Every structure is written in C-alpha cells, then in structure tokens.
Amino acid sequence: MNGSEAEKDYLQSYQPGDYPSVALTADLVVFAVSGGVLQVALVRRGSHPFKGQLALPGGFVGPMESADDAAHRELAEETGLDLGHLPVHIEQLATYSAPLRDPRMRVVSVAHLVLLATDGTLPDVTGGSDAADAGWYPVYEILTGKRTSLAFDHSLILLEGLNRLAGKMEYTTVGSQLLPGEFTLTQLRTVYEAVWNAPMAPGNFTRKMTPQLEDTGKKTRAAAGGAPAALFRATEGHIHPPLARPRGQ
Amino acid sequence: MNGSEAEKDYLQSYQPGDYPSVALTADLVVFAVSGGVLQVALVRRGSHPFKGQLALPGGFVGPMESADDAAHRELAEETGLDLGHLPVHIEQLATYSAPLRDPRMRVVSVAHLVLLATDGTLPDVTGGSDAADAGWYPVYEILTGKRTSLAFDHSLILLEGLNRLAGKMEYTTVGSQLLPGEFTLTQLRTVYEAVWNAPMAPGNFTRKMTPQLEDTGKKTRAAAGGAPAALFRATEGHIHPPLARPRGQ
DNA sequence: CTTGTAATTGTCAGCTTGATAATTACGAAA
DNA sequence: TTTCGTAATTATCAAGCTGACAATTACAAG
Numbered sequence: 001m002n003g004s005e006a007e008k009d010y011l012q013s014y015q016p017g018d019y020p021s022v023a024l025t026a027d028l029v030v031f032a033v034s035g036g037v038l039q040v041a042l043v044r045r046g047s048h049p050f051k052g053q054l055a056l057p058g059g060f061v062g063p064m065e066s067a068d069d070a071a072h073r074e075l076a077e078e079t080g081l082d083l084g085h086l087p088v089h090i091e092q093l094a095t096y097s098a099p100l101r102d103p104r105m106r107v108v109s110v111a112h113l114v115l116l117a118t119d120g121t122l123p124d125v126t127g128g129s130d131a132a133d134a135g136w137y138p139v140y141e142i143l144t145g146k147r148t149s150l151a152f153d154h155s156l157i158l159l160e161g162l163n164r165l166a167g168k169m170e171y172t173t174v175g176s177q178l179l180p181g182e183f184t185l186t187q188l189r190t191v192y193e194a195v196w197n198a199p200m201a202p203g204n205f206t207r208k209m210t211p212q213l214e215d216t217g218k219k220t221r222a223a224a225g226g227a228p229a230a231l232f233r234a235t236e237g238h239i240h241p242p243l244a245r246p247r248g249q
Numbered sequence: 250m251n252g253s254e255a256e257k258d259y260l261q262s263y264q265p266g267d268y269p270s271v272a273l274t275a276d277l278v279v280f281a282v283s284g285g286v287l288q289v290a291l292v293r294r295g296s297h298p299f300k301g302q303l304a305l306p307g308g309f310v311g312p313m314e315s316a317d318d319a320a321h322r323e324l325a326e327e328t329g330l331d332l333g334h335l336p337v338h339i340e341q342l343a344t345y346s347a348p349l350r351d352p353r354m355r356v357v358s359v360a361h362l363v364l365l366a367t368d369g370t371l372p373d374v375t376g377g378s379d380a381a382d383a384g385w386y387p388v389y390e391i392l393t394g395k396r397t398s399l400a401f402d403h404s405l406i407l408l409e410g411l412n413r414l415a416g417k418m419e420y421t422t423v424g425s426q427l428l429p430g431e432f433t434l435t436q437l438r439t440v441y442e443a444v445w446n447a448p449m450a451p452g453n454f455t456r457k458m459t460p461q462l463e464d465t466g467k468k469t470r471a472a473a474g475g476a477p478a479a480l481f482r483a484t485e486g487h488i489h490p491p492l493a494r495p496r497g498q
Numbered sequence: 499c500t501t502g503t504a505a506t507t508g509t510c511a512g513c514t515t516g517a518t519a520a521t522t523a524c525g526a527a528a
Numbered sequence: 529t530t531t532c533g534t535a536a537t538t539a540t541c542a543a544g545c546t547g548a549c550a551a552t553t554a555c556a557a558g
Contacts, residue, residue, distance in 0.1 A: 475535025
C-alpha cells in the first residue's frame with residue numbers, strides 16, 4: 001500500500017461536523033433482593049426535567065471510557081461499594097436513542113443490568129450530583145404504577161431489565177449473583193420467587209437446581225425450627241431443559 | 250411549582266461542553282440463508298482505516314433518528330429493498346463503545362441483527378458511500394477465520410449476532426423470518442441446520458415445531474421425487490420446553 | 499422427650515425426547 | 529400403467545423429565 005495515498009485517505013476521513021454527535025450516558029438497573037422482594041435502586045431527580053420524579057441512576061460516559069466502564073464507575077460512586085472485591089454482575093441491556101427521549105438535548109443511553117449480592121440487608125445508595133435522594137423500591141410496585149411512573153423512558157428500561165433477568169434465570173444460575181458466594185437452596189428459591197413474583201415448589205426446585213450447584217460440604221446453623229441447610233456455590237453451564245417459569249395464573 | 254424557579258433550573262442544565270460527545274453509528278449484521286448455508290452481508294472498505302478489509306454495513310445515526318431508525322434506513326440504502334412491504338426482522342443486538350475501537354475518533358456503534366426473508370436467492374447488496382464492494386459471505390467460514398478477519402471489532406459483533414440468533418431460535422419461531430411468509434417444515438429445518446451448523450432429525454423436528462405453526466391448508470407442488478409438503482405460517486408464543494440444539498459433537 | 503418447622507428425599511402417573519422405523523404421496527423412468 | 533426413488537409425515541418405544549404431593553430427617557425450643 002502506498003504511504004502517501006494512505007495518508008491522504010486517512011486525512012480526508014471524517015471532518016469534524018460531518019457527523020451528528022450525541023451525549024452518551026450509562027444508566028443502571030440495579031437489582032437486589034430483600035425480604036423476599038425484588039428491589040431496584042432509584043434516585044429522585046433534583047433538577048428539571050422530571051424534577052422530583054424517580055429515575056434510574058446513571059451518568060455520562062467519559063471520553064476514555066466504554067459504556068461498561070462508566071457503568072462500573074457509576075455503580076461505585078452511587079453505592080460506595082468496593083467493586084474490586086465484591087462480585088457484582090453487570091451486563092449491557094440495550095441502548096435507548098429516541099431523538100426526544102431527553103427534552104433538553106440529544107442523549108443516548110446505554111442501559112445496564114446490575115445484580116448486587118446481598119445477605120438480606122440492602123446497601124445504602126447515594127444519588128449522583130443532580131439527585132435529591134436515592135433508595136430502594138419494590139420493582140413490581142413501581143412497574144404496576146402503584147407509585148408514579150419513572151422519569152424519561154426509565155419505566156420501559158426497568159421493565160426490559162426485569163424481563164432480561166427473569167428470562168435468563170430460566171436457563172442459567174445468574175440469579176445466584178443476587179446472593180453471597182455461598183447460599184442455601186431456600187435462599188436461591190427465594191430469589192427466583194422474588195424475580196418471577198410466583199411461588200416455586202421447594203422439592204422440585206431442589207431436584208432441578210442441584211445438578212447446577214457445587215456442594216461446599218458446609219451447612220448453615222439451623223434457624224429457629226427446621227433442619228440446617230447445605231451451602232452451595234453456583235456453577236457455570238446452561239440448565240437444559242430450562243427451569244419452567246410458572247405461567248401467569 | 251414556581252415558574253421562574255423551574256425556568257432557572259432548566260436553563261442551568263447541561264451547558265454545551267459539560268459532557269463528552271461521541272459519534273453514533275448503526276451497524277448491521279444482516280443474515281440470509283441460501284443453499285442451506287447461513288450468509289452475512291459484508292462490504293469491502295474503500296478507505297482507511299482497514300482499507301480493503303471486509304466490514305459490517307452501517308452508517309451514522311442522523312440527528313433526528315433513533316439507532317433503530319438508522320438501521321432501517323441503512324438497510325434500505327444498501328439493499329434497495331422496499332422495507333415498507335417486505336417483512337424484515339430487525340432487533341437491537343448490543344452497543345460497542347470501547348474508546349479506541351475506531352482509531353480516528355470516538356465512534357460508538359449500536360449493532361443490529363437483521364433477518365432477510367429469502368426464497369433461496371440472495372438480494373443484491375450495494376455498499377454504502379465508502380464501500381468498494383459488497384456481497385454475501387458464509388458466516389461460519391468468516392468466523393473460523395478461513396478468510397481474513399473483519400475490520401474494527403466487527404468479528405466480535407458478528408459472533409454475538411450469530412449467538413443471539415442461534416439462541417433465540419431455541420425458544421421462538423424467529424428463524425421463520427429468514428423464509429417467505431409461507432414455508433414448509435423442511436425449509437424451516439434447513440434454516441435451523443444453517444444457523445446451528447448441525448443436522449436435525451426431520452421427524453422429531455416436525456413433531457416439536459408443528460404446534461408452533463399454523464397450517465395454511467395449502468401444499469407445495471412436489472419436487473422431483475417425494476410427496477408434496479404442507480405450507481405453514483409461523484405463530485407467536487414461546488416454545489416450551491425449547492428445541493434442543495445439538496450439542497457440539 | 500415432645501413438638502414445630504424447615505430441609506431433603508421419595509413416589510408416581512403423564513408427558514417429552516432421541517433414535518429409528520413404517521407409511522404415504524408423488525414424479526419419473528421403464 | 530407399473531415400478532422405483534425420494535421426500536413428507538406418522539408411528540413406536542424405551543428412557544428421561546415434570547408437576548404434584550407425600551414421607552422422612554434434622555434441629556431448636558419448650
């Protein structure tokens with residue numbers, strides 16, 4: 001290849017202004033299970049538009065970050081969790097780019113699904129710069145509109161995040177990411193019940209899930225009443241055939 | 250809410266320059282099946298970088314377009330297909346935003362999966378502005394690197410597009426989007442074999458798929474040898490349990 | 499030692515699967 | 529028009545899986 005020709009080609013590529021430019025943000029759908037209920041982290045907006053309404057946490061993607069980098073950084077900033085140590089599951093959900101989704105300017109948002117491992121107690125969430133407040137909210141209450149709907153198109157993003165998680169839990173052990181590294185079958189079943197919003201038969205759940213788990217040999221100290229439960233670790237590998245999600249009544 | 254206060258809040262939101270800006274493109278993974286082989290549309294780059302290498306078709310997202318709008322427009326521009334009439338399946342795949350994925354500047358790409366309905370003959374593809382050439386290439390040959398790898402991170406995008414399609418065909422009838430509106434079970438089986446790159450037992454395939462299809466009552470005129478086949482239409486609804494994909498030898 | 503509760507294992511009829519064979523329906527050659 | 533080859537479709541069957549539910553085991557607390 002000719003050097004000067006290559007240089008000429010290179011220089012005539014994209015002139016500034018040839019292309020439309022957008023602001024890129026990373027929004028987070030952060031799930032955790034507490035009290036047998038699936039919860040999502042939301043911030044109350046401190047400025048217009050949608051001032052006072054609940055929204056997903058998020059922020060701009062920096063010039064030398066990927067969207068996934070930004071998602072990790074935002075998560076650390078808003079929860080104060082040490083992500084280098086905690087096993088936190090983050091995966092990209094989808095990108096939302098309707099031209100008028102933010103009335104101020106062109107903002108394209110890459111939504112991410114985040115699963116926080118908790119032992120029943122939710123970590124504090126601190127809103128970002130323009131957030132007045134932040135906290136945990138029950139997903140199914142938010143989605144059924146018992147409370148007011150979310151800012152921007154965040155209700156849709158939350159719904160698609162829930163669908164992604166619920167669907168993936170049919171054929172993977174990703175639900176275990178909402179639990180500590182070692183957990184009992186009852187804890188895992190509780191996660192399924194929280195995400196699917198439906199009860200599961202304990203016996204059949206154990207039978208289907210056990211081959212996907214690695215027995216640590218350890219047992220919990222029995223709670224008030226009941227036998228001690230075995231502690232498991234999740235393994236990789238797809239569940240086939242998948243665990244059937246109870247059909248809507 | 251106080252009008253002047255609201256206005257003040259509004260005006261002090263995002264000043265230009267407060268946020269990093271990026272160029273947004275929509276890239277297409279366009280699949281079609283021909284001769285029992287899964288094919289992908291690729292263009293040969295006419296300019297640097299990666300001049301002369303194969304790449305996915307794509308282009309910039311316009312100021313008043315969503316990424317999905319742009320995907321539709323690009324597809325129409327590069328195939329000349331009348332998308333208003335043809336049933337073409339388009340869905341978002343994922344967004345690629347590594348800071349240096351394009352050596353020239355910050356380009357974030359929203360990849361889309363496109364399924365073209367064909368009757369065995371592939372439509373012409375005409376590259377975009379900076380494409381020297383365009384055509385159809387066998388997916389599995391491209392991915393196994395028998396040919397040189399694709400420009401940018403497009404090999405990865407292609408792989409993830411294939412995985413998305415292959416996975417979704419386990420539990421939906423989306424594969425029928427690669428066929429005309431009415432098709433035979435053998436045609437549909439051929440699509441599965443092309444995408445999964447594995448043979449399927451005809452009898453069991455029929456048994457499993459039939460409940461997901463609507464019989465048109467029509468039959469094909471028998472080809473040279475063999476009985477005429479019934480023509481079906483796809484229906485919605487998930488296949489449960491899913492069709493098992495043959496495990497890698 | 500008894501009781502209550504949770505964990506875990508067992509049972510069973512009915513359904514699904516993979517493998518493979520049998521049957522049916524044509525077009526084309528003899 | 530009979531025979532032959534091939535593809536479509538249906539059938540068979542043992543093995544595995546499922547949902548529903550019962551039985552057993554293991555603790556803690558009274």
